[in-house]
Amino acid sequence: MIPRSPTSTLVQGLAALGESAGATEFAFDTADFDKVRLLLKQHTGIALSEAKRSMVYSRLARRLRATGASTFRAYLDALRSGSPEWEQFVNALTTNLTYFYRESHHFQMLADHFKQRARPGHTQQIWCAAASTGEEVWTIALTAAESFGTLTPPIQIIATDLDTHVLDQARKGVYREDQIAKVPEAQVRRYFVQGPPGTYTVRPELRALVTFRQLNLLDPVWSVRGPFDAIFCRNVLIYFDRATQLKVVSRMAPLMPPDALLFVGHSENFSHGQQAFVLQGKTVYARARQPGAAT
Ligand SMILES: C[S@@+](CC[C@H](N)C(=O)[O-])C[C@H]1O[C@@H](n2cnc3c(N)ncnc32)[C@H](O)[C@@H]1O
CATH class of the missing domain: 3.40.50.150 (Vaccinia Virus protein VP39)
Known part of the structure; x- marks a missing residue:
């Protein structure tokens, strides 16, 4: 019999809860990411690189929770340019780092x-x-x-x-x-x-x-x-x-x-x-x- 490590017990515990170690709350596939990139680029000029995938996930997952959308596809399909949620979508994806006397x-x-x-x-x-x-x-x-x-x-x-x-x-x-x-x-x-x-x-x-x-x-x-x-x-x-x-x-x-x-x-x-x-x-x-x- 293979001895059970504390880690495998944890993984099984999570699986029992319908999750897996490292799993995310919402499925987020390449088609979802590409759609976000396209919408943002068209509307704001912001070109998101592949490296921003997890940032996009975590910022937009909050919007899915706030709006009650159950999947990225549903959220993105319901987005309408100019709507209040559109503003939230854009706000969520901008990078706002700034400080006093930057480049003094x-x-x-x-x-x-x-x-x-x-x-x-x-x-x-x-x-x-x-x-x-x-x-x-x-x-x-x-x-x-x-x-x-x-x-x-x-x-x-x-x-x-x-x-x-x-x-x-x-x-x-x-x-x-x-x-x-x-x-x-x-x-x-x-x-x-x-x-x-x-x-x-x-x-x-x-x-x-x-x-x-x-x-x-x-x-x-x-x-x-x-x-x-x-x-x-x-x-x-x-x-x-x-x-x-x-x-x-x-x-x-x-x-x-x-x-x-x-x-x-x-x-x-x-x-x-x-x-x-x-x-x-x-x-x-x-x-x-x-x-x-x-x-
Ligand atoms: C990193 S901050 C820079 C702030 C400040 N200019 C500085 O240098 O410290 C970038 C800002 O650009 C804004 N931004 C991004 N795309 C924009 C667009 N298409 N039109 C106007 N502002 C935009 C973001 O909302 C964000 O506040």
Whole structure:
């Protein structure tokens, strides 16, 4: 007789419960995964690699539970573009990592840019095109306040994202202490107020500088106008394929006057295939001075 190990007993126990060791709650086959990939790519430009299979499973399994769907097929078949569940589906699959002063050299350049473009009566317009939970947009606001030495600098920021859930968090401007760890202490004192307990909230004067709006960079029409003195489009293009990246960036060019700056993420490179911009610094591009450029 083969001795029974504790492991085999556990496996048999799970089998008796209708599960097996390592088994998942919902069947999720290649056809389901491919359908998720197709829907997401078509709607958002986000191209999911094979390596994201288990991430997709775990994030969408929550949506199956929430909606009561018994299989991925049933869930996906019932999904309708534009429906409330569609929004949840998209929100579940976006990657929202962000933090204050991410790629901090960008904010040194932005501070100089603000000062160079300052003119009496001119309000500089900034578009933060993948704002996520707001750390980036508030860093832009902090940089403006520091550059102009006032809580009411002459700038206006439009912050957009595809994901409505993160935009709601961004709008609140409330962060835990660990989330603002990269903000210098003097700036925390100047630009945040304490509370709710254990948290810091961006001061209302800075919040008045920002408008939040949902915007899908793949939409044929964008609800932003420009001209923008600077656009931040960081760490989102990386989720798109090359053709989509270039298309999005080339649509931004007409919204920018010459010398306006486009900030992209550290691994997003347009030196090839993009005539409208000239590399200005590490992952910062200036709108080229050329005929047809916005003025
Ligand atoms: C990794 S975060 C980057 C946040 C911030 N820009 C930064 O660099 O820290 C990527 C953001 O892009 C957003 N996103 C993904 N696809 C998008 C699309 N098609 N249109 C607009 N935003 C999109 C996601 O919802 C997510 O909040």
